[in-house]
Amino acid sequence: MIGQDIIARFTALLGEKRVMTDADAILPWVNDWRGRYHGAAAAILQPDSTDQVAAAVGLAAELGVPLVPQGGNTSMVGGATPPTDGSALILSLRRMNRxxxxxxxxxxxxxxxxxxxxxxxxxxxxxxxxxxxxxxxxxxxxxxxxxxxxxxxxxxxxxxxxxxxxxxxxxxxxxxxxxxxxxxxxxxxxxxxxxxxxxxxxxxxxxxxxxxxxxxxAIAARAVGWVGVPSPADALSLLRLCEERLGDSVEGFEVIADDGLGHVLSHIPDTRCPIATRTPWHVLIEIDHGDLGEPGPGERLEGALAEALERGLAVDAAISANEAQAEAFWRIRESLSEAERAQGPALQYDISVPVARMPAFMTDAARQAERRFPGTTASSFGHLGDGNVHFHVRAPQGTTDGPSWIAAQGQGINRFVHDAVVAAGGSISAEHGIGQMKRAELGRLAGPARLHALRAIKDAFDPQGIMNPDKLVPRPEEG
CATH class of the missing domain: 3.30.465.10 (Uridine Diphospho-n-acetylenolpyruvylglucosamine Reductase; domain 3)
Known part of the structure; x- marks a missing residue:
């Protein structure tokens, strides 16, 4: 733990109102957003200018005190959680909000x-x-x-x-x-x-x-469509069709397994399937226009989807009639994680693979996971255009003790999923980072050149190792 003499040095530097020491006030900020990681900190430093940040970091360097920078504390990988031993202070940037x-x-x-x-x-x-x-x-x-x-x-x-x-x-x-x-x-x-x-x-x-x-x-007009498709491969073909017909007006293209939609409909009030036909997979498309010229985005999207239906790439489709309906379509996508949590214990992966390999990965990895870990169910959703897959492996039905299931099965499932990602030429982190959750797996799977570069850059910038310790960069014994 950091002693009161060190806290006093930071208080003298920044002023009492910029150093939080009340344990109850600190508590929400030493736990990660998902509730998986829990740390300790004797104080939270709260500068409100760049000069004050520089002064605080300079003093930390002088004293050899580690700092954990923190914003909204929304990390999905424990990247903003301090160490459990209380050896670091949190450096909050929340007051720098101009x-x-x-x-x-x-x-x-x-x-x-x-x-x-x-x-x-x-x-x-x-x-x-x-x-x-x-x-x-x-x-x-x-x-x-x-x-x-x-x-x-x-x-x-x-x-x-x-x-x-x-x-x-x-x-x-x-x-x-x-x-x-x-x-x-x-x-x-x-x-x-x-x-x-x-x-x-x-x-x-x-x-x-x-x-x-x-x-x-700003967007002058937009159209949002919901499309039922037979497979992720058909979804990718639909994406390429939309790119050909609609150009760079395609702003969003999300692919969702039907069981994910089912979880939203079961657990999120006031949601309904946008199309009459339930299909194995679904696509959410948004196209945006910066002007109000004709034809409008709705008419253009309708033409592209009509062609998709004719070619058998789509089974059913609906286009939002107004902004409220467009928001309702997007609400389904944005509620997937919440619905997943309500469904029961699960291991959730933020990964990426080359776009061309994403459809096969989404189906094959799910099937292999269910076979490898009996009783589990696996499915995914993601940003098809950039190869980002949110892949979930759910505990067997009836599992009530999620932490015990994760403790028993988590490491094996992690290795299986990450090995499959690497075999597909992908990354074990697409958009959430490495933090502390994936640090050891990065050490296990990254090549020697990547690990050497990461450590060399870290050592060059931060020779004392005071900046966000034990995050991102694998320890030597981890790779």
């Missing part, structure tokens, strides 16, 4: 790390712009955390991950120095791209304090 500038003409917003994603959405909309990244935790996830994990979401097909939307960053490095990189330069050949090293580093190389983010024009 949008410093939003320039509609430049399609740029400069946001501090603690800005909540939904607040950025609202500010961009007020300027007739939008920030094209959204996810279920948008009401609590912060910009700094989204950058640090290179978050994805449902719009990656058209706009890319967070990495593609960040034009510049400001960050405090582990020695307390400030990296000034907010200028949105299209060309900059001054050697290594520090910005790109910090994106996706999960706070292990420094603390992102602000970022310049790319905005896009």
């Amino acid at each position: 949008i410093r500038n939003l320039a509609a003409d430049d399609n740029l917003a400069v946001c501090e790390a603690g800005v909540i994603l939904s607040n950025l959405h609202d500010a961009a909309a007020a300027a007739d712009r939008r920030f094209p990244l959204s996810l279920g935790a948008k009401g609590s996830a912060t910009i700094g955390g989204l950058i640090s994990t290179n978050a994805g979401g449902t719009q990656v097909l058209r706009h890319g991950t967070m990495r593609a939307l960040v034009e510049g960053v400001e960050a405090v490095l582990p020695d307390g120095s400030i990296f000034h990189g907010l200028d949105a330069l299209k060309k900059d050949n001054r050697g290594y791209d520090i910005k790109q090293l910090l994106i996706g580093a999960e706070g292990t190389l420094g603390v992102i304090t602000a970022a310049s983010l790319r905005l896009v024009p």
Whole structure:
């Protein structure tokens, strides 16, 4: 544990109101979002400026005190949870929540790390712009955390991950120095791209304090369709058809197994299947237009889906008649994880494979998992256009003690799923990061060159190892 003498040093530096020591107030922030990881911290540091972050990190470097940067604490892999032994302090960026500038003409917003994603959405909309990244935790996830994990979401097909939307960053490095990189330069050949090293580093190389983010024009009109298809292979063919007919107006393309839809209908009130026919698989499509020209998005999507029905790629389809119906379609997709939890204990995997191999993976891996682990059921949903699969293996029906089932079967199922992913040329983390949950598996499966590079970069930036310890980078004994 960190002693009161060290807490006193940080209090003298930052002021009492910026150092939280009340155990009850700290408690929610030492547990991860899923409730799987539990840590301890003697204090939470709460700076409200970049200079204060730099001062806090500089003092931590002087004292050799580890820091765990934290935003909305929505990590799915225990990436923002402090160690159990209380050896680290939490460095919260939540007070740094200002949008410093939003320039509609430049399609740029400069946001501090603690800005909540939904607040950025609202500010961009007020300027007739939008920030094209959204996810279920948008009401609590912060910009700094989204950058640090290179978050994805449902719009990656058209706009890319967070990495593609960040034009510049400001960050405090582990020695307390400030990296000034907010200028949105299209060309900059001054050697290594520090910005790109910090994106996706999960706070292990420094603390992102602000970022310049790319905005896009607001949507003038959209159409959302729900399509029943026989298989994921047909879904991929449908995606290619839509890309041919609709071009880059295809904003979202989600594929969902029918049992996932069934869980939503069973557990989420006021939901219903958008089509009359229940099919083995379902596709959710959104196309967006930046203008109100003719033909409109609904008419264009209707033409593409009519062709899909004629070619046998689709069995049934519906197009939203209004915004309320469009939101109802998306609510099904956004409720899948909640419905899965209500269904019972499960192991959930955020993985990616090459797009061409995704349909076969979704069916074959599920079938093999059920055969390998009798009594389990497996299925998936995902962002078909970018190869991101959310693959779930559910405990046998009637299992009441989820933690005991996971303790007994979890390691074997983890290895099976991750081995299948690697065999398909994929990644064991698509958009949630490595954190502490997948660190050992990364060490087991990553090649020597990747592991050497990860460790060398970490050692070069953070020789004392004080930034987010035991996250992302496998220990030597783990690979």
